[in-house]
Amino acid sequence: MYFPSWLSQLYKGLSRPIRRTTQPIWCSLYRRLVQSSQRRNPEFNSFAVRTNTCGELRSSHLGQEVTLCGWIQYRRQNTFLVLRDFHGLVQVVIPQDESAASVKKILCEAPVESVVRVSGTVISRPAGQENPKMPTGEIEIKVKTAELLNACKKLPFEIKDFMKKTEALRLQYRYLDLRSFQMQYNLRLRSQMVMKMREYLCNLHGFVDIETPTLFKRTPGGAKEFLVPSREPGKFYSLPQSPQQFKQLLMVGGLDRYFQVARCYRDEGSRPDRQPEFTQIDIEMSFVDQTGIQSLIEGLLQYSWPNDKDPVVVPFPTVTFTEALATYGTDKPDTRFGMKIIDISDVFGNTEIGFLQDALSKPHGTVKAICIPEGAKYLKRKDIESIRKFAADHFNQEILPVFLNANRNWNSPVANFIMESQRLELIRLMDTQEEDVVLLTAGEHNKACSLLGKLRLECADLLETRGMVLRDPTLFSFLWVVDFPLFLPKEENPRELESAHHPFTAPHPSDIHLLYTEPKKARSQHYDLVLNGNEIGGGSIRIHNAELQRYILATLLKEDVKMLSHLLQALDYGAPPHGGIALGLDRLICLVTGSPSIRDVIAFPKSFRGHDLMSNAPDSIPPEELKPYHIRVSWPTDSKAERAH
Amino acid sequence: MYFPSWLSQLYKGLSRPIRRTTQPIWCSLYRRLVQSSQRRNPEFNSFAVRTNTCGELRSSHLGQEVTLCGWIQYRRQNTFLVLRDFHGLVQVVIPQDESAASVKKILCEAPVESVVRVSGTVISRPAGQENPKMPTGEIEIKVKTAELLNACKKLPFEIKDFMKKTEALRLQYRYLDLRSFQMQYNLRLRSQMVMKMREYLCNLHGFVDIETPTLFKRTPGGAKEFLVPSREPGKFYSLPQSPQQFKQLLMVGGLDRYFQVARCYRDEGSRPDRQPEFTQIDIEMSFVDQTGIQSLIEGLLQYSWPNDKDPVVVPFPTVTFTEALATYGTDKPDTRFGMKIIDISDVFGNTEIGFLQDALSKPHGTVKAICIPEGAKYLKRKDIESIRKFAADHFNQEILPVFLNANRNWNSPVANFIMESQRLELIRLMDTQEEDVVLLTAGEHNKACSLLGKLRLECADLLETRGMVLRDPTLFSFLWVVDFPLFLPKEENPRELESAHHPFTAPHPSDIHLLYTEPKKARSQHYDLVLNGNEIGGGSIRIHNAELQRYILATLLKEDVKMLSHLLQALDYGAPPHGGIALGLDRLICLVTGSPSIRDVIAFPKSFRGHDLMSNAPDSIPPEELKPYHIRVSWPTDSKAERAH
Incomplete structure (x- = not known):
């Protein structure tokens, strides 16, 4: 009481x-x-x-x-x-x-x-x-x-x-x-954890805490950057999305080991669970390779991990981007539970089922499946229906549910076409038990994997709402994902390339020759750190060779090199090999504290529409205060009409 | 070699x-x-x-x-x-x-x-x-x-x-x-010193490191705040000059002890040795009084002081604002050397010197002097001339140089009217030695002190360029200045009041009644920390009573209370008594490293015109990138003409 x-x-x-x-x-x-x-x-x-x-x-x-x-x-x-x-x-x-x-x-x-x-x-x-x-x-x-x-x-x-x-x-x-005790706990845990990270970096490993500017110049393709008008007509600062350029320039400046708990800005308009300003643990070091950065981060998390949680076990497992996609259908797999995607194309080499035949006859055509543990017990008929509908609506794919207990293959007449030998081979490959359900699909490799990756997470949520304990709530499952592609086809024009991460990412040493022949196939030295299915950090070994950087920017990405001339020049004047990483602090603390939203680990967060609901920011500004900045408001026509009323 | x-x-x-x-x-x-x-x-x-x-x-x-x-x-x-x-x-x-x-x-x-x-x-x-x-x-x-x-x-x-x-x-x-080794040393010393401050605050004294937003709402009278256009037409964020409101709200939120190494923004246009973004060690705590904050800061500096410097001696001496003005002619005295201002009005009660008589006959009229040690040896005739000219030009005041060695009273015929008894009394009061020079002025107290305060510093520089060692370069002389006035007359309209520091500063407990009778006379609970003649920090006990805060804002300062309604409301809902301080980190590190400019202790500083000379920020933005923010550039008429060429 x-x-x-x-x-x-x-x-x-x-x-x-x-x-x-x-x-x-x-x-x-x-x-x-x-x-x-x-x-x-x-x-x-x-x-x-x-x-x-x-x-x-x-x-x-x-x-x-x-x-x-x-x-x-x-x-x-x-x-x-x-x-x-x-x-x-x-x-x-x-x-x-x-x-x-x-x-x-x-x-x-x-x-x-x-x-x-x-x-x-x-x-x-x-x-x-x-x-x-x-x-x-x-x-x-x-x-x-x-x-x-x-x-x-x-x-x-x-x-x-x-x-x-x-x-x-x-x-x-x-x-x-x-x-509230919860907010007090969250903010105090955050403070403690950051303090321990600083001890690890600064006191144990000689990193230098360096503050970099937030009033900077816009970056090429720097949409999503907030603008800050200056007192010079037509000139604007930009609030950078990360200290990327500065940390590389610090390496060129011989600072050797840099870190910063850095405030970053991203204007994405209204997006749930994103904040216009956020914080990252920003790290860069010289004379390091990918494994060096990975060990550094493993040690960092182990050292700073709160004592009231199970200790962090290192090293973290590593999968390649390709493996992650094939096994989990995503580049940020939740590895707290199994239900991996299994390729069962070989089982259906001579199937009579039409859509499987179709799929397998096409290039990259595969048959894939995941096994829902005790699905027959926990999933209802309407769950299977909505899974099939989801697959059809969002992926234009068919899903075939297969029950071991043959008389329960509701709504799946084709399942009768699965031969007994195929069933046995399926059971063997997928290690299924009596009450499990197998969800099977067929189609192009990436698409089939993406669909099953989504279903894997959906089904896990579903099983848990039905009372199954699938993911240990005290478990923190870290995973490195490596060997990402260096480039992706541009969405608007798939014949052009864009950086999968950013243009300073170094190519994989084995793939440098591909840059000049098949750049699309080149892998990068980018790495992501994933925790319980959330990307909590990412980084790369950077390009330190000015010529290579120029080739990638100008020839492959067709960027305006002038805007980065200072960086290219810096690379020319004795830039050391270097690499780094940034951890998303808000997301990390959110996961560590088990909070439903990153807003619960930030003292004064903005609403999802970017408002401060306490003070009512952003706010109107009298026109005379805009004058020194040489800007005027362009009222949209309809809202002009509105204001006239 | x-x-x-x-x-x-x-x-x-x-x-x-x-x-x-x-x-x-x-x-x-x-x-x-x-x-x-x-x-x-x-x-x-x-x-x-x-x-x-x-x-x-x-x-x-x-x-x-x-x-x-x-x-x-x-x-x-x-x-x-x-x-x-x-x-x-x-x-x-x-x-x-x-x-x-x-x-x-x-x-x-x-x-x-x-x-x-x-x-x-x-x-x-x-x-x-x-x-x-x-x-x-x-x-x-x-x-x-x-x-x-x-x-x-x-x-x-x-x-x-x-x-x-x-x-x-x-x-x-x-x-x-x-x-360069110098920049490496400066940035590494800065990192180390901040790390030790964090250890002191966080690990030794239970302060919580809390990040507050930089995309905020404009504050009343918030000129000098950079604006950040939002995607809502006519709505702007402001980049705050300090986390003042947030730290007070954290106290209302029961966070008890807050600190942050906070990025702050101030748009002052072109000013030498200022930066548009700067860093302060921002501290606030509940249930504390002025002496509590002072002890906290003394301990903080002592703990974090670099080992290659002489240790910091605590407690720091304290002077009141009134004493500082009377003794040093400034509220940020350089206490590494003497040359204090002495009131010698009594010596000249029955003087025959016209301008002294004049001055003493007026209200607040005084005669004041400083003693330049070995001035007769180090100062040249033209130095004295330029000192007198400076006093006349900038303060409309006369300066009378008095030499002990009578035959050297160049250019000072009135000095002959100083009687022997007055000379002896002067020597006694000012403790002058054979080769010293006394600079004497007369006039209204504040004005005379300000002038002599300026001359004190000018002469110290002069003596040092002539080879005298007046200020020990290894000495760090800290000083608290307290009991500032709460309000000052507004420059544009001296009958109205403005806050001497900011409107959240609590009045001195003995002076609360004056708020309702003679607010101009009320002292505040503001305190400044001065190091070697530079203000390196300032803070105050805050107003925690909503009614008093409303009275000061609305009745005395005539501010628009609506813009601060969230803060006033917060004070109404159980705000604890609280106070805090902010130390200017850039200036502090500049003094500790003995750097000529704060730009030498910042990795990527802006030029005094606010430019990043490396990347060329701020930069032009294509009009289509301004559209999402509903702003247009208003080109000044002449520069429009220029662009047309």
């Missing part, structure tokens, strides 16, 4: 990531978080007008005179008060004797969420009144003096209902939302 | 800050820098394709097989090569025997500043050929294999002359400038 529902909600939230402990305790969790990065606990009361935090008091403090500052969380019948700070809750006994009337008045009249300072003695709770669920549950504070530091006005909603409110309301009153 | 002139130049530069050592050695200096922040040295060779850095090799490495990567610094008669990396220089012996012809060819043909990798054995230099000035001067490398990693094109200038070139050229080829 000392924990209003929204708090216990949060405790539950906190418990999730802690190795299935059944009695998660905020305080011990927090202490573990704190201890991990240094020898002793930080001093939370230094420089402050309190002696202790509310949450730290224990039986060991009995008899101590303490001064606490905190928010009134809860009051019961004018006898008890629960005081809260970032560290936790503590029970305060409201004095009832006449001589303490003024103290009683303050503590009884202050509205909930008001800020008070109390001084008093730590005493034992009366026998039987201890609260084992509360970390401070053995003690309470016998108050001598109290001071109302700030009264809280009536809140726009009951704070205990707050977490149930819409996200828009949480963002509008972000300063109230931040008081 | 192994050190080309630009390097020895740099060594000299490095030596300056090291407590007057006469044999500064880059390596030991660097090691001290590195050691200071952790138990063991960082591993500079992890993950890299080298075994050692060039600069680390010593006699203790004799016989070891090493692989080094670096730049060719220098080559002598095709027999020796000096290889450089960030750590230092090492001598490589070019093999002369036939069997090593290919290695010889590589090492002899590669132009200076090319990047090579060599493998070989660490051997002793032949007796008599050791170079005691070179940290690696006892050894050299007997090469077995060599690889040209990247050839350097002919540089646009001799690299040894580079440091003599204009700053514009250094900024254009910043990647070459960064190879």
Whole structure:
């Protein structure tokens, strides 16, 4: 009862990531978080007008005179008060004797969420009144003096209902939302983890933390870059999407090992779960190869990983882009579970089933399948229907469900055409069990894999909503994906090439000759780091040869080389071989804390439409303030009409 | 001879800050820098394709097989090569025997500043050929294999002359400038010092590193804020000058102790030694008073101070704004030397000197003086003339130079009207010595102090150019300035008030009543931190009471309260008492490294006109890229004409 529902909600939230402990305790969790990065606990009361935090008091403090500052969380019948700070809750006994009337008045009249300072003695709770669920549950504070530091006005909603409110309301009153234990935990974990990353990079491995400018020049093809008008007519800065050029120039400048927790900008308009500004752990080093960067990052994550999670096991497994596509149908596979894509073309060499025959007769034609464990038990007929519909609608592909238990092959008459020998071979190849379902499709390799990759994830979600435990929630499954193609055909004009990642990516050493013959086939030295099916980082060995860089930019990509002349010139003046990586910090912390959205690990995020719902940014600007920047608003015609009304 | 002139130049530069050592050695200096922040040295060779850095090799490495990567610094008669990396220089012996012809060819043909990798054995230099000035001067490398990693094109200038070139050229080829030991030292010291600040705040005192948005809403009176057009017609983000609002909202959100190494933006057009983007160490905490913040910052600087400088002594002295003005004529006194302003009004109670009489007869009229030590020896007649001219031109004030040695009172006939008793009283009050000069002025208190404050600094510079050692170059003299006025009269309309710092500054507790009677007289809880005459930080206890904040904003400052409604609302919902500070990191590092400009402690600074001279930002943007942002360029009429030509 000392924990209003929204708090216990949060405790539950906190418990999730802690190795299935059944009695998660905020305080011990927090202490573990704190201890991990240094020898002793930080001093939370230094420089402050309190002696202790509310949450730290224990039986060991009995008899101590303490001064606490905190928010009134809860009051019961004018006898008890629960005081809260970032560290936790503590029970305060409201004095009832006449001589303490003024103290009683303050503590009884202050509205909930008001800020008070109390001084008093730590005493034992009366026998039987201890609260084992509360970390401070053995003690309470016998108050001598109290001071109302700030009264809280009536809140726009009951704070205990707050977490149930819409996200828009949480963002509008972000300063109230931040008081929740979950937000406190997320932001503190983020701070701790970044601090440990810095220790690893700076103190252990000699990396130099260097700040690079954010007011820069637009990059070729730099759509999605925010513009910043300057006071020179027609001249604009751009907010870069990453410090890519600067970090390479630092290597040319002999800085050798650079890192930065870098603010980056990307204007993608409205996209869910993206932010117009975001943070990446940006790293570059000289005289390194791909395996060097991989070891560096494995060590970094291992060192900075929160102590309340299972330790990170290194090295991380590596798959090539081609393998990832063939096995998981995606370049960011969720490797927490199996259900891999299996090529079963050989089984159906002489099939009578029409669409399989068709597919196999074409170039790159294959038959592929995934096995849904216990699918016969967990999936319903309508699930299979919607899977088939999805395949038809989005991939123009047929899906054939195959049940081992033959009499359950609903809606799949063709399945009867599968011969017994084929069934046995299927069972052997796919290692299927009695209650499994095999989803089979046929067609061009990449397309078939992509479809099955999508279905694999859909089915996993479906099985879990039906109660199967497919992915261990405490598991963090890292994976390197390597050997990406260097170029992709341009979407608008597939005969032209564009960089698969960015034009500074070095080609795979074995494929350099292909640049001059079949550039489309050249692989790159790009690598992605994937965690639980999310891309959390990517990087590459860069081109350090000016001639090669010019050839790729001008001849292959047909970019305007002038805009990058400073970089090309730098490569000419003794650029060392170098490579690097960037980790998406928001996404990483989101996964580590098990948060539903990256907005839950950012103190003041924008809404998906790019608005700050608290302050109402972006905002109108009076025309006279635009003048120094030599710009005018071009009102769209229809909104001009609107404004006229 | 192994050190080309630009390097020895740099060594000299490095030596300056090291407590007057006469044999500064880059390596030991660097090691001290590195050691200071952790138990063991960082591993500079992890993950890299080298075994050692060039600069680390010593006699203790004799016989070891090493692989080094670096730049060719220098080559002598095709027999020796000096290889450089960030750590230092090492001598490589070019093999002369036939069997090593290919290695010889590589090492002899590669132009200076090319990047090579060599493998070989660490051997002793032949007796008599050791170079005691070179940290690696006892050894050299007997090469077995060599690889040209990247050839350097002919540089646009001799690299040894580079440091003599204009700053514009250094900024254009910043990647070459960064190879200098001075820039390497500055950026590495900056990284180390910030890392130690983080350790202090995060690990020792429980501060949480929280990133706040830079795409925000304009603030009231927020001129000097860069604008960022959004995709909504007429709506703009602003790049904030500091995270002020966010850090206060974090306190309302119960985050308790926040810090951030925050990127800030200020569009001041062209101003020398300012940058459009800059960095501050931004700190805020709850339940703290002014002395708490002061102790925190003293501890922070003490902890993070580089080991190669004299340790910081705490606590720092404190003066009030009023005292600072009266004693030094400025709110950022350089306290490395005396020459304080002395009020000598009493000496001249019954003077016959006209302008003194005049001044003393007016309200706030005073006679003030400073004493120039050994001025009679170091200052020339024309110096005194230009001092008097400066006073007349810029302050409309007279300056009376008084020499103890009476026959040297050039150009100061009125000095003869100073009576002997007055002279003796002057000598006593000002503690003057035989060769000193007293500069005396009379007028309104503030104006007289400001003038003498300026002359105090001018004369100090003058004395130093003439050879006097007035300010110890190894001295770092910190000072708190407190009790600033809360408001100042607006320049355009002196009957209206504006905040002396910002509108969130809390009034001095003793002066709250003045807000309602004589607000102009109210002092604030603002504090500035001054180092060697430079303001390097400032902060305040903030207003946490919504009503008081509303009164100050709306009634006293006549600001549009609507634009801050989110902040006022936040104060209403249980805002704790809080305060904070921000340190200007660029300026601080500039002073610590003794650099002539903040551009020397920033990797990629803008020119004073806000240009990136390397990439040529800001740049023109094609009109179609402006469309999504609903803006058009308004070409100024004359430049329109220009473009038509």
